[in-house]
Amino acid sequence: MKKPVLQIKNLCKNYGDTLVLKGIDLNVHQGELVSIIGPSGSGKSTLLRCCNRMEQACSGEVLVESKDIYAAKVDLNKMRERIGMVFQSFNLYPHIDVLGNVTLALRKVKKLSAEQAKRIAMEALARVGMDHKASARTSELSGGQQQRVGIARSIALSPGIILFDEPTSALDPEMVGGVLNVMQELRESGMTMVVVTHEMGFAREVSDRVVFMDQGSIVEQGLPEQVFGAPQHPRTASFISRYVNQSASVEGV
Ligand SMILES: Nc1ncnc2c1ncn2[C@@H]1O[C@H](COP(=O)(O)OP(=O)(O)O)[C@@H](O)[C@H]1O
Ligand SMILES: [Mg+2]
Numbered sequence: 073m074k075k076p077v078l079q080i081k082n083l084c085k086n087y088g089d090t091l092v093l094k095g096i097d098l099n100v101h102q103g104e105l106v107s108i109i110g111p112s113g114s115g116k117s118t119l120l121r122c123c124n125r126m127e128q129a130c131s132g133e134v135l136v137e138s139k140d141i142y143a144a145k146v147d148l149n150k151m152r153e154r155i156g157m158v159f160q161s162f163n164l165y166p167h168i169d170v171l172g173n174v175t176l177a178l179r180k181v182k183k184l185s186a187e188q189a190k191r192i193a194m195e196a197l198a199r200v201g202m203d204h205k206a207s208a209r210t211s212e213l214s215g216g217q218q219q220r221v222g223i224a225r226s227i228a229l230s231p232g233i234i235l236f237d238e239p240t241s242a243l244d245p246e247m248v249g250g251v252l253n254v255m256q257e258l259r260e261s262g263m264t265m266v267v268v269t270h271e272m273g274f275a276r277e278v279s280d281r282v283v284f285m286d287q288g289s290i291v292e293q294g295l296p297e298q299v300f301g302a303p304q305h306p307r308t309a310s311f312i313s314r315y316v317n318q319s320a321s322v323e324g325v
């Protein structure tokens with residue numbers, strides 16, 4: 073068994089009186105792609121955000137490459153170099169060009185020279201098919217192109233793992249495939265990934281493991297063919313059948 077890159081142990085998170093994560097246990101191993109599916113409000117984003125301390129968990133542990141990210145002495149910038157995040161809303165800087173967006177953290181956090189940062193950024197942009205747009209302003213790009221730049225910005229830092237929070241949910245339908253292809257290539261190159269997604273085709277075809285969350289808990293997890301083909305829990309079955317019926321009705325229009 074390969075070693076775990078991410079270990080989440082009995083993680084709890086509340087907002088006021090509401091417990092939104094109710095004791096999450098999850099390990100993600102090197103080179104694994106784990107998809108997290110589940111209804112809106114089930115705690116998927118909160119879980120990812122607690123894994124790089126964008127949110128503070130109230131109890132439990134998160135270890136990234138065996139280091140406790142909640143330890144008092146943790147250097148947040150260094151920790152976040154190891155755990156990349158890609159969001160639904162790309163979070164690129166509109167006033168600087170594509171290359172500048174990708175080199176920023178390489179310069180400021182990794183303290184690389186301009187030449188080194190540019191070389192690494194251009195390699196990352198080439199991996200997502202965006203090197204030809206290096207000098208474009210991000211506001212001139214389509215949503216799909218912006219998201220590919222967001223992914224390049226993440227991989228340029230050579231993180232140990234990348235967490236994706238609904239990376240294609242804000243995209244026009246014709247842009248979704250290009251971003252999912254980039255993610256699939258990334259997985260094939262050996263990147264360890266956690267992907268919160270509503271793209272059930274991607275979760276089923278590309279994941280090593282699928283996790284179904286509901287109401288702040290992991291209800292069920294397993295191989296994609298198990299979770300999609302023979303769900304053990306009625307809540308998983310009902311969620312999946314709702315999705316299948318939805319896409320059938322959309323296609324039928
Ligand atoms: N900053 C916040 N303050 C209060 N409640 C929040 C906050 N962020 C999320 N929540 C609540 O936490 C629950 C889980 O939200 P979230 O993690 O965004 O779910 P998901 O990503 O699965 O849709 C929801 O009930 C949501 O309303
Ligand atoms: Mg969410």
